[in-house]
Amino acid sequence: MLTHAAEDYLKSIYKLQEKGGKVSTGILAEYLDVKPASATGMIKKLKTMKLVRHERYRGVTLTAAGKAIALEIIRHHRLLELYLFKALGVPWDGVHEEAEKLEHVISEEVEARMDEFLGYPTADPHGAPIPDKNGVVTQTASIPMTDLQKGQTCAVAEVSDNDSALLRHIGSFNLYPGTAFRVVEVAPFDGPFTIDIAGQQVVIGREVAKHIFVDQVQDPDNV
Amino acid sequence: MLTHAAEDYLKSIYKLQEKGGKVSTGILAEYLDVKPASATGMIKKLKTMKLVRHERYRGVTLTAAGKAIALEIIRHHRLLELYLFKALGVPWDGVHEEAEKLEHVISEEVEARMDEFLGYPTADPHGAPIPDKNGVVTQTASIPMTDLQKGQTCAVAEVSDNDSALLRHIGSFNLYPGTAFRVVEVAPFDGPFTIDIAGQQVVIGREVAKHIFVDQVQDPDNV
């Protein structure tokens, strides 16, 4: 079995590969809050285990085996987040941290029981997709809220999960995934967004909006 | 924060202290499946942390601080066992192993939510007492099943939790804590027990009976 640290490296490589593309030692080290020299060491070890490919000075890639493990850990993480949120009522700004520890430790049995309890869900409380038990990820297309125009309606698809204070803030406006809203006003010069959620008007700063992703975007009827 | 290993040592010292009395380095090492030299090393470290008292060649004792941590871990373990059993339907012969890993990792928040969900329980699925959040243990008096006489009635109070196969065996007779039964026959020369559970007669070998503890013992009416 792999160590927790090794699992964290594989998970991080997968995530960085998803958005960025090339995963350098430095980027990986920064993401894991570790020095580059430490990342080099773990990369070497993972390479001997045939979980990653690596060419000096050229970055890391997951092998099929490495990707499978990364997806397994991500699945654990997201299932746990949703389970803690729905079954135990842990507030959504706390589930990430908790799942970060539990994801390395739960058995396949517990994974399966949570999955069943939750009705085989496809997204965690922040809207991130949950890989199925075969490692298949169903991605949904979404755009950053900052791309919205005045008058458009949409639904929250996903929010960043790593900043607890930000999540509390977003949660206070009820901007959970699935929530629909309409853009009432976009202040000029990269100013805040005023939106309408179920009749309530709230103002969302640009920095916050960058961490919110939406889908089901529709233009206003009267244009 | 303590390491998982240190927590396991404290927990083990507590448990050995409970039944045996004096906890020697050797006993502790054997219990933890570790060499005596390793136990010596950890004992030294725990001593510098003022979690145990130790005199060379004379055994270990928990300090108040050490006992508090031990009880906290045991509370986690037993709450987790019951939660996994009741909320997720993990079979009772699997919950021990799972809880063994999770006990070091859950937050106070999750502990509290499980406690609430379960209605502030006082015993785990094997009948072992769950310390309350202040570390208070409510012990119930029970006797080994092997002390029972023909004709007596009683209820299962507790069963050993560390042998998975044994638990499956006991479970197949429905001998869960709380289950009442009557002793129909005790075979001579330390032979097996024949008991009546809800009208069904089953035979329990002596070796198995040693791991079952009962309370509410009553003598037959017609004697």
Add this chain to the structure above:
DNA sequence: AAACTAATTTAGGCATGCCTAAATTATATA
């Protein structure tokens, strides 16, 4: 009391995974 046995502790080693500092390689600029 001396000697033997059992328990415990000390000493030295190994793997993991982090660190800092120095050396190396790649890339961009003059």
Add this chain to the structure above:
DNA sequence: TATATAATTTAGGCATGCCTAAATTAGTTT
């Protein structure tokens, strides 16, 4: 092309927690 800068890797160290082998201490026997 030569040099400066940035990224990466190597080298050596530290803490944790396990191991084996050897030394020490305690307790028991003769």
